[in-house]
Amino acid sequence: MQLVVATSNPGKLRELQQYLADLDWELVLKPQELEVEETGDTFLANARLKASSVAIATNNWAIADDSGLQVDALNGAPGVYSARYGATDSERITRLLKELGDETNRNAQFACAIAIARPDGTIALESEGICKGEILEEARGNHGFGYDPVFYVPQKQLTFAEMTTEVKRSISHRGKALTGLISQFKQITPIPL
Numbered sequence: 001m002q003l004v005v006a007t008s009n010p011g012k013l014r015e016l017q018q019y020l021a022d023l024d025w026e027l028v029l030k031p032q033e034l035e036v037e038e039t040g041d042t043f044l045a046n047a048r049l050k051a052s053s054v055a056i057a058t059n060n061w062a063i064a065d066d067s068g069l070q071v072d073a074l075n076g077a078p079g080v081y082s083a084r085y086g087a088t089d090s091e092r093i094t095r096l097l098k099e100l101g102d103e104t105n106r107n108a109q110f111a112c113a114i115a116i117a118r119p120d121g122t123i124a125l126e127s128e129g130i131c132k133g134e135i136l137e138e139a140r141g142n143h144g145f146g147y148d149p150v151f152y153v154p155q156k157q158l159t160f161a162e163m164t165t166e167v168k169r170s171i172s173h174r175g176k177a178l179t180g181l182i183s184q185f186k187q188i189t190p191i192p193l
């Protein structure tokens with residue numbers, strides 16, 4: 001069965017392929033010209049909107065995700081605007097650290113929502129995951145992307161950018177959302193071991 005991935009980012013496709021390897025889906029990228037605006041005010045609303053629109057436009061099953069950083073002292077900002085908070089990763093981090101200033105409450109979380117839509121656009125499965133951490137005052141580490149260098153996870157005593165891909169996946173918002181999705185999927189179509 002084909003599952004259209006509602007992204008133009010080949011990196012996201014590769015990551016999903018690794019997670020969903022033991023399910024019987026052939027993952028394909030969405031057509032590039034098919035753009036869906038993220039107009040929802042929650043990650044789940046955006047994931048549903050993207051999965052549903054791409055499913056209808058391609059007349060196929062589709063999967064979409066939306067994710068971002070929520071900082072307590074900024075009332076949950078940048079939230080669904082995480083990607084639009086600046087032009088580059090470094091500008092986004094600079095803006096975040098400036099907005100936080102010398103605020104002592106550095107608590108934050110990454111959140112991710114994933115939805116799978118049927119060809120008629122109705123949602124078949126959805127899942128959410130969060131990873132709690134703290135925003136450091138300076139960047140640390142060279143791995144990953146986005147806000148990874150300033151997102152510190154006390155449980156591992158490392159920033160996301162200091163973790164190997166495997167460790168990050170085992171605790172990350174995206175990893176948890178995908179694990180939840182896979183277990184729901186296996187409940188409706190048990191896969192022989």
Ligand code: IMP
Pocket residue numbers: 065066067068069082083092110144145146147148160172
């Ligand atoms: P989207 O889910 O592709 O819309 O991207 C959301 C934005 O949130 C990204 O551009 C990053 O800035 C940020 N983001 C989401 N997940 C992560 C992560 O695991 N590490 C760092 N930044 C992230």
